[in-house]
Amino acid sequence: MTEYSTGWHVDSSINVRIVPRLGSRKWHSVMPIVVERFLGELEADGVGRGNQVNIFRTLTAILRGVYGKGAMADDPVKGVQEPEYVRERVVIPSxxxxxxxxxxxxxxxxxxxxxxxxxxxxxxxxxxxxxxxxx
Structure with a gap:
C-alpha cells in the first residue's frame, strides 16, 4: 500500500505541478533561480506547505539525477532552501x-x-x- 501510494503521489507531483511549469524547459536552463521561482508559484497558487515539500523533493531528485549524469553543468538546486513545513500538534482524544x-x-x-x-x-x-x- 505504501509503495503504491507513494508512487501515485510522485506521479501526481510530476504530472500536475512540475511538468506544466517546467516541462518545456531545456535541462541546462534550469538553475537555482528557476527552482526558487517555481516554489514561489506553488506558494502563490495556494499549494500547502506539506505538498510544496513533497513536490520540491520530487523535483530535487529528478534534477540531481540529471545533474549526476552530466546533462547539466551546475547543480540546479544548490543553495535553494526547501520549503519549511511545521506540523500542527495533534491531540488524540482519550x-x-x-x-x-x-x-x-x-x-x-x-x-x-x-x-x-x-x-x-x-x-x-x-x-x-x-x-x-x-x-
Whole structure:
C-alpha cells in the first residue's frame, strides 16, 4: 500500500505541478533561480506547505539525477532552501472523551467516530464511507 501510494503521489507531483511549469524547459536552463521561482508559484497558487515539500523533493531528485549524469553543468538546486513545513500538534482524544462524544452523537456521526477510532481512518475517508453519495 505504501509503495503504491507513494508512487501515485510522485506521479501526481510530476504530472500536475512540475511538468506544466517546467516541462518545456531545456535541462541546462534550469538553475537555482528557476527552482526558487517555481516554489514561489506553488506558494502563490495556494499549494500547502506539506505538498510544496513533497513536490520540491520530487523535483530535487529528478534534477540531481540529471545533474549526476552530466546533462547539466551546475547543480540546479544548490543553495535553494526547501520549503519549511511545521506540523500542527495533534491531540488524540482519550477513550473517556470518545465515549462521552458517542453518547451525544446522532447515528451517522457515531458511526463515523467509531470508524475513525477503530479503523484508523482520517476524517474524509470515514465521511466517505458513512455518508451516501449525493448528486
Amino acid at each position: 477513550l473517556a472523551y470518545v465515549k462521552k462524544v458517542l453518547g451525544v452523537a446522532d447515528e451517522l456521526l457515531a458511526l463515523e467516530i467509531v470508524m475513525m477510532v477503530g479503523c484508523g481512518l482520517r476524517n474524509g475517508e470515514a465521511r466517505a464511507a458513512v455518508c451516501p453519495a449525493t448528486g
